[in-house]
Amino acid sequence: MTDNSKDLRSNCPINFAVETFGDKWTLLVIRDLMFKGKRYYGDFLASDEKISTNILADRLQKLETNGVVSKLPDPENGSKYIYSLTEKGKALLPAMVEVTAWSVQHDSLTNTPDDFMRFYNADKNGLIEMFKSKLDN
Amino acid sequence: MTDNSKDLRSNCPINFAVETFGDKWTLLVIRDLMFKGKRYYGDFLASDEKISTNILADRLQKLETNGVVSKLPDPENGSKYIYSLTEKGKALLPAMVEVTAWSVQHDSLTNTPDDFMRFYNADKNGLIEMFKSKLDN
DNA sequence: CTGTATCCTTAGGGATACTG
């Protein structure tokens, strides 16, 4: 609950979300942090969707500004940073899981680990907890 | 589960979602259908965010193409249409609820009915079922 | 009023060069 005083088009929560990650790239960066364990600049560049380097820099920057991502110097390599999700970013997990489930159910081409929907249908909260614990280690 | 053969940047489910509603306006139209009971063209035009008429037409069209929204002649007024969510559209409800909850928890300015978070915290599935039943009447 | 079409500006973003 922070007072981020950029001027939004409205005070609707859906609009807040849209203004935070409603574009063609931001959610993919969040996905990479959340589900693919990516942490370094080059990791994100290497994703299937081929984000270009200027866009990546811009989105990481905006996510940091919005408190979704943190950027810390890599203790093992002074010349690079480790990007990771803040608590605010991690809190997007349930939404990301629901979005994933929707896509898997409505797009025949989508590829996702086989057991995702099994777990989702059997015990959604358990699935979310499982991913959550992965994020915290 | 339909084979929509537009060429996606990848077969990732998050990317599928991004390509379906990852822009500044689409999710607001879905919100209006899902939570605000809007059905007519003019209803959408009247939202707080002031969508312009060409963009609205474009988004309704794309949503229809993607099977999220249906467009049917209004039986009580031949010169207009009724827009509504398809089953695929309604299936976005859990995701929309999670996104809303995230925004409410992370944006102090967001305004939402007081009891939303109470219900969400007490019985999330019940909250979703409640909205679902509203959509089906 | 419901929707479509056009005009024109700005923002998004691809390619790529460049710095440490």
Add this chain to the structure above:
DNA sequence: CAGTATCCCTAAGGATACAG
């Protein structure tokens, strides 16, 4: 390799005119 900066084109979209 990590990240920044520039160049330039295309797509997003605001304003508004127009048709039924």
